Amino acid sequence: MSGGVDSAVAAARAVEAGHDVTGVHLALSKNPQTYRTGARGCCTIEDSRDARRAADVIGIPFYVWDMAERFHEDVVEDFYAEYAAGRTPNPCLRCNEKIKFAAVLDRAMALGFDAVVTGHYARKGDDGLLRRAVDPGKDQSYVLAVLTPAQLAGSLFPLGDTPKDQVRVEAEDRGLAVARKPDSHDICFIADGDTSGFLKNKLGRKEGEIVDAASGEVLGSHDGSHQFTVGQRHGLGLKRPAADGKPRYVLSITPVDNRVEVGPREALRVDRIRTGAPVWLAAERTGPFEAEIQLRAHGEVYPATVTPEDGGLTAKLHKPAYGVAAGQALVVYEPSEAGDAVLASGTIDSTSSVEAAGV
Amino acid sequence: MAYLDHAATTPMLPQALDAYVRTARALGNASSLHGSGRTARRTVEEARERIAEALGAKPGEVIFTGSGTEADNLAVKGVHWHRRTAARNRVVTTAIEHHAVADAVAWLGDHEKADVTELPVDKLGRVDTAVLAALLDERGTEITVLTCMWANNEVGTLQPIAEIAAMAEPHGIPVHTDAIQAVGHVPVDFAASGAAALALSGHKLGGPTGTGALILRRDVKAVPLLHGGGQEREIRSGTLDVPGIASLAEAVAHAVRTQQVESQRLALLRDDLVARIREAVPDAVYNGDPESRLPGNAHFSFPGCEGDALLMLLDAAGVECATGSACSAGIAQPSHVLLAMGAEADDARSSLRFTLGWPTTKADIDALVAALPEAVRRAKTAGLS
Ligand SMILES: Cc1ncc(COP(=O)(O)O)c(C=O)c1O
Numbered sequence: 001m002s003g004g005v006d007s008a009v010a011a012a013r014a015v016e017a018g019h020d021v022t023g024v025h026l027a028l029s030k031n032p033q034t035y036r037t038g039a040r041g042c043c044t045i046e047d048s049r050d051a052r053r054a055a056d057v058i059g060i061p062f063y064v065w066d067m068a069e070r071f072h073e074d075v076v077e078d079f080y081a082e083y084a085a086g087r088t089p090n091p092c093l094r095c096n097e098k099i100k101f102a103a104v105l106d107r108a109m110a111l112g113f114d115a116v117v118t119g120h121y122a123r124k125g126d127d128g129l130l131r132r133a134v135d136p137g138k139d140q141s142y143v144l145a146v147l148t149p150a151q152l153a154g155s156l157f158p159l160g161d162t163p164k165d166q167v168r169v170e171a172e173d174r175g176l177a178v179a180r181k182p183d184s185h186d187i188c189f190i191a192d193g194d195t196s197g198f199l200k201n202k203l204g205r206k207e208g209e210i211v212d213a214a215s216g217e218v219l220g221s222h223d224g225s226h227q228f229t230v231g232q233r234h235g236l237g238l239k240r241p242a243a244d245g246k247p248r249y250v251l252s253i254t255p256v257d258n259r260v261e262v263g264p265r266e267a268l269r270v271d272r273i274r275t276g277a278p279v280w281l282a283a284e285r286t287g288p289f290e291a292e293i294q295l296r297a298h299g300e301v302y303p304a305t306v307t308p309e310d311g312g313l314t315a316k317l318h319k320p321a322y323g324v325a326a327g328q329a330l331v332v333y334e335p336s337e338a339g340d341a342v343l344a345s346g347t348i349d350s351t352s353s354v355e356a357a358g359v
Numbered sequence: 360m361a362y363l364d365h366a367a368t369t370p371m372l373p374q375a376l377d378a379y380v381r382t383a384r385a386l387g388n389a390s391s392l393h394g395s396g397r398t399a400r401r402t403v404e405e406a407r408e409r410i411a412e413a414l415g416a417k418p419g420e421v422i423f424t425g426s427g428t429e430a431d432n433l434a435v436k437g438v439h440w441h442r443r444t445a446a447r448n449r450v451v452t453t454a455i456e457h458h459a460v461a462d463a464v465a466w467l468g469d470h471e472k473a474d475v476t477e478l479p480v481d482k483l484g485r486v487d488t489a490v491l492a493a494l495l496d497e498r499g500t501e502i503t504v505l506t507c508m509w510a511n512n513e514v515g516t517l518q519p520i521a522e523i524a525a526m527a528e529p530h531g532i533p534v535h536t537d538a539i540q541a542v543g544h545v546p547v548d549f550a551a552s553g554a555a556a557l558a559l560s561g562h563k564l565g566g567p568t569g570t571g572a573l574i575l576r577r578d579v580k581a582v583p584l585l586h587g588g589g590q591e592r593e594i595r596s597g598t599l600d601v602p603g604i605a606s607l608a609e610a611v612a613h614a615v616r617t618q619q620v621e622s623q624r625l626a627l628l629r630d631d632l633v634a635r636i637r638e639a640v641p642d643a644v645y646n647g648d649p650e651s652r653l654p655g656n657a658h659f660s661f662p663g664c665e666g667d668a669l670l671m672l673l674d675a676a677g678v679e680c681a682t683g684s685a686c687s688a689g690i691a692q693p694s695h696v697l698l699a700m701g702a703e704a705d706d707a708r709s710s711l712r713f714t715l716g717w718p719t720t721k722a723d724i725d726a727l728v729a730a731l732p733e734a735v736r737r738a739k740t741a742g743l744s
Contacts, residue, residue, distance in 0.1 A: 110741035
């Protein structure tokens with residue numbers, strides 16, 4: 001129970017479904033003030049109080065579990081390391097994979113519980129498949145797609161069948177004070193939402209060049225390549241506009257020589273994506289198949305041919321994507337009336353564009 | 360439900376509750392001069408006399424406070440403030456004090472530039488008097504106040520207060536003792552102890568929460584924490600809580616009167632609990648002084664288990680107890696008491712405190728012994744994450 005409205009309603013629903021429920025709040029920082037301040041986070045003392053209050057109202061026992069060390073090692077350090085390697089991690093996904101549905105689930109099972117209930121918006125069908133929530137705006141199946149079938153089997157998502165605004169109404173009806181608490185959006189361990197400043201603090205400043213990818217011309221400088229994400233357009237600080245007057249985007253980041261390459265949007269075009277070892281949430285496929293893929297949380301969906309090969313997945317996109325960052329997850333969905341089902345996921349290793357290569 | 364957390368708080372004694380309700384029905388501010396005021400004042404003064412008598416003090420030494428925490432703060436800060444000079448600015452404390460003392464001392468150090476010396480304890484949690492003797496020889500003139508608890512709230516170890524007070528006496532150093540866990544549970548005689556100040560709290564001995572007293576020798580001065588009407592010897596202000604005070608006195612008088620018999624009863628139950636836990640969980644480690652300890656206290660480490668996990672599992676099984684850990688910002692920290700006794704952080708995190716009180720019966724011990732093995736088995740599987 002993060003202290004937000006979703007996990008509170010999820011807990012209440014689990015109680016109503018007849019489960020014997022215990023509320024657990026995760027302490028994710030040894031020193032809670034150092035992470036987010038304000039009402040939108042998931043790990044402040046205030047949030048812990050809100051969660052406790054919700055548990056009181058629901059009438060369940062409530063405990064704080066200290067996961068600060070694991071969280072730091074598996075999520076925060078990973079976040080730094082990925083950026084330092086020129087990739088763009090998704091810490092929420094990593095937290096689900098390593099903390100909520102791993103450390104917490106394992107501990108819960110050992111202590112005699114049967115499952116972990118969360119306020120994620122996703123559905124689990126009778127077939128055991130992970131499906132998109134009915135509320136497309138809130139669907140979180142993407143950040144859950146990294147779970148293994150065993151992890152998924154130990155999870156319950158009671159909110160998947162309900163639109164968010166209805167969850168708020170329900171919270172109000174249940175007398176939960178968190179009913180009107182704003183949603184959390186940003187990364188919970190970055191207090192002020194300033195990711196670039198956070199990374200600068202940890203990884204330091206190091207002068208480097210911003211280079212035109214096509215001509216090799218040095219266009220400007222930066223103080224640390226880890227502050228950039230492929231596809232980023234703002235914050236480059238380039239004085240001179242491009243010759244054609246069009247905006248320039250980050251095309252690639254090479255941490256070894258601290259180099260950031262920029263170019264026009266067309267150069268971001270991607271129609272082939274390779275991933276590392278996939279996790280299969282449905283029966284494993286061996287040959288090419290048609291599916292839909294999603295490349296970031298709440299991002300666009302692309303029809304594609306997906307081929308399992310060389311220990312990873314290759315996706316051939318039927319319409320191009322722009323600005324796909326390595327490190328993000330590629331999630332493969334099977335479209336369905338009952339909610340698109342997650343078939344597999346894998347971390348993006350590399351991208352290419354057949355068309356661009358031909359230019 | 361088996362409640363084995365009486366050191367956290369214990370239910371009010373029936374006679375204390377009666378006294379509270381009876382007095383709360385009556386009108387009167389003990390500072391008023393009219394009839395109602397005089398009635399209230401009389402209730403307060405009778406309570407003062409009863410408490411003094413029960414604890415070997417004079418009525419004029421009893422200062423009513425709003426909690427045990429307030430009494431501790433008043434003694435430590437108040438006496439330090441009064442006695443400090445340029446050459447005398449040192450507070451001496453122990454490594455195992457309750458936060459009500461420890462944090463008050465730390466605050467004086469951090470915010471008021473007081474020098475602080477913390478006396479170490481041995482493996483059983485007993486203050487090292489040899490270190491104190493050396494300190495007194497070397498820095499006796501620098502010390503404003505020496506504070507040492509009578510009985511430790513976590514592991515139950517009793518401290519040699521009379522010996523410590525006798526050591527401090529030739530140096531003219533006032534000794535404060537936090538006797539909040541001791542009063543009503545072991546014999547406490549203020550005058551005989553030689554202490555200059557002693558704190559007690561209502562809700563640890565069958566009185567109401569939010570009542571307490573500082574027993575302060577008349578010749579010891581303290582600067583007030585609260586300024587106002589000066590109701591209590593000009594040292595403590597605030598309209599007196601007449602029903603709370605009447606009820607506190609009832610509880611103290613009863614607890615002290617029955618202390619010997621009740622302590623024997625509790626010690627027998629406690630020894631039974633200890634023997635049966637050792638049998639059920641052979642690798643459990645019994646912490647604290649096995650001899651010189653509170654009769655209702657049993658404190659164990661369960662290697663390989665997290666205290667928090669055990670507490671949760673026992674709670675779910677209807678058995679209520681406490682971990683040794685203090686909760687700092689929602690995150691359990693290993694107990695400073697166990698760390699001071701030389702425990703490793705993991706052992707400190709794997710401990711549970713069971714404390715017995717006046718309503719405890721054998722059925723409570725039975726419930727604990729029945730639930731504990733399964734809780735330990737599961738907690739061990741979950742491990743120390
Ligand atoms: C040893 C000791 N000192 C001080 C206190 C604080 O007393 P109170 O709860 O009355 O403020 C307690 C109890 O929590 C205690 O056990």
